[in-house]
Amino acid sequence: MAEIILQVENVKKYFKVGKKDLKAVDGVSFNLEKHRSLGIVGESGSGKSTLARLILGLIPPTEGDVKLLGKSVFKVTKSENYHLRRQVQMVFQNPYLSLFPHMTIGKNIEEPLRLHNIGTKQTRKSIVLNLMEQVGIPHYYYNSFPHELSGGQQQRVAIARALALEPQLIIFDEPVSSLDVSIQAQILNLLLELKKEKNLSYIFIAHDLAVVEYVSDLIAVMYLGVLVEFAQTEDLLNEPLHPYTQTLLKSVPVIGGEILNITISGEIPSPLNPPSGCPFHPRCSYKKEICTKEKPILKEIKEGHSIACHLY
Numbered sequence: 001m002a003e004i005i006l007q008v009e010n011v012k013k014y015f016k017v018g019k020k021d022l023k024a025v026d027g028v029s030f031n032l033e034k035h036r037s038l039g040i041v042g043e044s045g046s047g048k049s050t051l052a053r054l055i056l057g058l059i060p061p062t063e064g065d066v067k068l069l070g071k072s073v074f075k076v077t078k079s080e081n082y083h084l085r086r087q088v089q090m091v092f093q094n095p096y097l098s099l100f101p102h103m104t105i106g107k108n109i110e111e112p113l114r115l116h117n118i119g120t121k122q123t124r125k126s127i128v129l130n131l132m133e134q135v136g137i138p139h140y141y142y143n144s145f146p147h148e149l150s151g152g153q154q155q156r157v158a159i160a161r162a163l164a165l166e167p168q169l170i171i172f173d174e175p176v177s178s179l180d181v182s183i184q185a186q187i188l189n190l191l192l193e194l195k196k197e198k199n200l201s202y203i204f205i206a207h208d209l210a211v212v213e214y215v216s217d218l219i220a221v222m223y224l225g226v227l228v229e230f231a232q233t234e235d236l237l238n239e240p241l242h243p244y245t246q247t248l249l250k251s252v253p254v255i256g257g258e259i260l261n262i263t264i265s266g267e268i269p270s271p272l273n274p275p276s277g278c279p280f281h282p283r284c285s286y287k288k289e290i291c292t293k294e295k296p297i298l299k300e301i302k303e304g305h306s307i308a309c310h311l312y
């Protein structure tokens with residue numbers, strides 16, 4: 001049996017907005033095995049970034065737990081927290097904002113090694129040069145500053161920095177959405193290469209299913225704070241079961257082909273005023289009476305394929 005690296009157990013995060021609870025994440029559960037990549041896809045406001053922050057232990061949950069290698073990320077001592085910071089790293093959407101502008105590329109990549117007292121100045125330099133090679137940044141950029149690099153190169157530097165501590169898990173939060181399409185593909189290919197070479201385990205968050213499917217072994221579809229479908233990428237693409245996933249797939253542009261632009265009718269409802277019953281029912285063409293009343297729970301209906309839908 002493969003080792004489970006991450007357990008997300010009925011995790012919830014409600015933000016107080018006035019007197020109301022904004023249910024950003026409302027009961028998400030899944031496990032991730034080591035060396036696997038999970039894509040989390042969903043529209044803006046579906047709770048993806050909040051879920052990422054919970055997994056990193058950056059915000060306390062309203063309910064539920066997240067365990068990294070069996071240990072809760074919310075119940076750690078100071079020294080365990082220091083260790084945990086090494087185990088899980090994050091790469092953000094905007095590389096320029098995530099790099100230190102006054103530090104050279106070399107120093108940016110070295111920073112986590114320095115903070116964690118790894119190696120000497122000299123050995124750290126060789127680790128950094130090695131990382132630069134792995135992400136395709138020529139050594140002559142070592143003394144350059146982030147603003148001297150293109151967006152794609154900056155994101156490669158951010159990836160090198162995330163790799164520096166050899167973490168168990170990396171979370172990529174919309175890492176290509178601020179980049180040109182041609183550059184996006186290069187970064188996605190880099191992720192695939194790194195996954196193969198370094199046996200990486202990662203979570204890749206994006207609103208674009210075409211991007212997510214390219215780099216993920218598994219896909220979780222998120223809608224209004226909950227997972228509505230979870231499956232191996234191949235199974236989800238060949239047999240999408242949830243009506244929301246089906247619509248997402250129909251609206252994915254076919255690369256090099258005709259763009260099937262079937263959009264989902266209506267906006268995603270506000271998590272401050274979520275619909276009763278199934279959160280997708282106001283936009284669902286197959287809704288039945290039960291869908292307006294009862295919230296469906298995520299259940300496995302085929303091996304490794306789970307959905308939250310009353311139609312099944």
Ligand SMILES: Nc1ncnc2c1ncn2[C@@H]1O[C@H](COP(=O)(O)OP(=O)(O)OP(=O)(O)O)[C@@H](O)[C@H]1O
Binds near residue numbers: 022207
């Ligand atoms: N600190 C906060 N206080 C109040 N509401 C918040 C807070 N952080 C997030 N939210 C709300 O929680 C919901 C989910 O936000 P989140 O950023 O997790 O979604 P997302 O799927 O990552 O969206 P995007 O793709 O736009 O980043 C949104 O309605 C957002 O406004």
